[in-house]
Amino acid sequence: MISKKAKYALKALKVLAREYEKGPLLISNIAESENIPKKFLEAILLELRNHGILQSQKGKGGGYYLRMPPEQVTFAKIIRIIDGPIAPTLCVSLHFYGKCDDCVSEVECTLRNVMEQWRDANLSVLEQKTLMDLV
Amino acid sequence: MISKKAKYALKALKVLAREYEKGPLLISNIAESENIPKKFLEAILLELRNHGILQSQKGKGGGYYLRMPPEQVTFAKIIRIIDGPIAPTLCVSLHFYGKCDDCVSEVECTLRNVMEQWRDANLSVLEQKTLMDLV
DNA sequence: ATTTTGTCTATCAACTAAATAGGGAAAGAG
DNA sequence: CTCTTTCCCTATTTAGTTGATAGACAAAAT
Numbered sequence: 001m002i003s004k005k006a007k008y009a010l011k012a013l014k015v016l017a018r019e020y021e022k023g024p025l026l027i028s029n030i031a032e033s034e035n036i037p038k039k040f041l042e043a044i045l046l047e048l049r050n051h052g053i054l055q056s057q058k059g060k061g062g063g064y065y066l067r068m069p070p071e072q073v074t075f076a077k078i079i080r081i082i083d084g085p086i087a088p089t090l091c092v093s094l095h096f097y098g099k100c101d102d103c104v105s106e107v108e109c110t111l112r113n114v115m116e117q118w119r120d121a122n123l124s125v126l127e128q129k130t131l132m133d134l135v
Numbered sequence: 136m137i138s139k140k141a142k143y144a145l146k147a148l149k150v151l152a153r154e155y156e157k158g159p160l161l162i163s164n165i166a167e168s169e170n171i172p173k174k175f176l177e178a179i180l181l182e183l184r185n186h187g188i189l190q191s192q193k194g195k196g197g198g199y200y201l202r203m204p205p206e207q208v209t210f211a212k213i214i215r216i217i218d219g220p221i222a223p224t225l226c227v228s229l230h231f232y233g234k235c236d237d238c239v240s241e242v243e244c245t246l247r248n249v250m251e252q253w254r255d256a257n258l259s260v261l262e263q264k265t266l267m268d269l270v
Numbered sequence: 271a272t273t274t275t276g277t278c279t280a281t282c283a284a285c286t287a288a289a290t291a292g293g294g295a296a297a298g299a300g
Numbered sequence: 301c302t303c304t305t306t307c308c309c310t311a312t313t314t315a316g317t318t319g320a321t322a323g324a325c326a327a328a329a330t
Contacts, residue, residue, distance in 0.1 A: 002223045004288065007237075010246055027307075035237040039290055046308070058307050059297030075249065088137045100142075102170040110269045111145055114210065117264070121256040129252070134245045139319065162276075174321055181277070193276050194328030 006082040008036045009044050010134070013078065016054070017070035017131035024056075024063030044082070051081045070131035079126060086126060087119040094119075141217040143171045144179050145269070148213065151189070152205035152266035159191075159198030179217070186216045205266035214261060221261060222254040229254075 011034045019025055027045060031038040045064050048054045055067045066073070079086055080095055090098035091106060092115045103109055146169045154160055162180060166173040180199050183189045190202045201208070214221055215230055225233035226241060227250045238244055 001220055001225075003286095007224065007235075007246070011237075014245065035239075037289060040288065042307080043289095043309095049307095056307060057297080058295080058305080060299070060305050062297070062306050064307085075253075085136055089142065090136075102142075102146075104170075110149065111142070114260070114264050114268055118210075118257070118260045121260045122253070125249070125253045125256045129249050133249055138317095172320060175319065177276080178278095178320095184276095191276060192328080193274080193326080195274050195330070197275050197328070199276085 002079065003083050005040070005044060006079055008034070008041060009048060009078055009082050010075075012036065012041060012045060013048070013053070013066075013073065013131055014134040016064060016066050017073070017135050020066050020070055024061070024065045026063045030064075047081060048078075053077070053081070066131075070135060073131045074127055075129045076123060076126035086122050087115065089115045092116045092119050137214065138218050140175070140179060141214055143169070143176060144183060144213055144217050145210075147171065147176060147180065148183070148188070148201075148208065148266050149269040151199060151201050152208070152270050155201050155205055159196070159200045161198045165199075182216060183213075188212070188216070201266075205270060208266045209262055210264045211258065211261035221257050222250065224250045227251045227254050 012030050015030050015034060016025060027042055028038055030036070030045075031041045045054060045056075049056050049064070053067060053073060054064050056062070056064050076086060085093045085096040087093035087096075089100065089112075090096060091100045091103065091109070092112060099106075100109075106112060147165050150165050150169060151160060162177055163173055165171070165180075166176045169176075180189060180191075184191050184199070188202060188208060189199050191197070191199050211221060220228045220231040222228035222231075224235065224247075225231060226235045226238065226244075227247060234241075235244075241247060
């Protein structure tokens with residue numbers, strides 16, 4: 001299950017994708033139209049900005065807008081920023097690799113094979129789907 | 136990411152699958168051989184038993200054993216018992232369906248399509264893989 | 271009876287998720 | 301230069317979950 005935060009992020013990005021290259025959108029407007037707590041959304045958009053997905057503009061006429069075409073923003077990117085690892089365990093994560101503290105040998109771990117396949121199944125969708133699919 | 140509990144469950148079931156039809160195994164033995172806190176494992180095995188995966192036997196010579204052949208115990212079953220929904224959102228969950236509180240219309244939700252595909256990708260692995268693949 | 275084993279309930283600390291509060295800083299308008 | 305608009309940042313709160321532990325209880329076997 002993804003977090004509410006991730007879902008909010010996707011919904012907000014959907015709106016921003018629709019308005020791509022039509023100027024910035026206000027946090028408040030997105031929050032209202034998508035039923036997202038404004039302050040919470042603020043933090044989410046900021047995070048996406050700090051990871052290069054969004055650009056912001058302060059002051060009158062300001063707001064947030066996509067920094068790249070919607071078809072370049074994959075679900076995988078978004079989920080990794082907001083929720084972290086996509087893989088079911090750290091020991092098979094491509095971007096957040098970490099050793100299992102309870103495992104003795106990774107190569108001998110029969111569980112790891114399945115986890116890898118599970119991860120790949122996830123990625124086959126998430127690396128493929130982009131904001132374009134939400135418009 | 137799956138919980139540590141789910142990972143412990145899978146590791147314990149792997150051991151039990153290897154000993155299928157060779158008599159019961161002690162909690163303590165499994166705990167020790169797999170580096171799982173004994174008391175924690177106790178709760179996990181009990182839960183698996185209450186969901187019909189395992190059978191238990193008290194007293195001397197007792198312990199836990201698989202109630203069905205390893206190839207009949209899918210990963211999907213195990214994960215659902217221990218971690219709950221496999222789907223990324225409740226609104227596309229087959230076994231734990233629930234409405235999104237922030238969504239207006241499910242049919243119109245463009246996000247939902249992707250979530251469904253994501254879920255199916257997960258299931259294609261998890262409904263296929265069984266304890267047999269760990270032996 | 272006693273020993274062995276699982277069963278059950280309760281509790282704990284640590285962490286995380288979700289939401290909120292409030293002042294700060296930059297951009298632009300006039 | 302001041303006011304308004306907007307995003308930026310830090311802190312806090314509350315509720316819930318995760319992972320782990322403790323201890324009494326119940327059934328089975330010898």
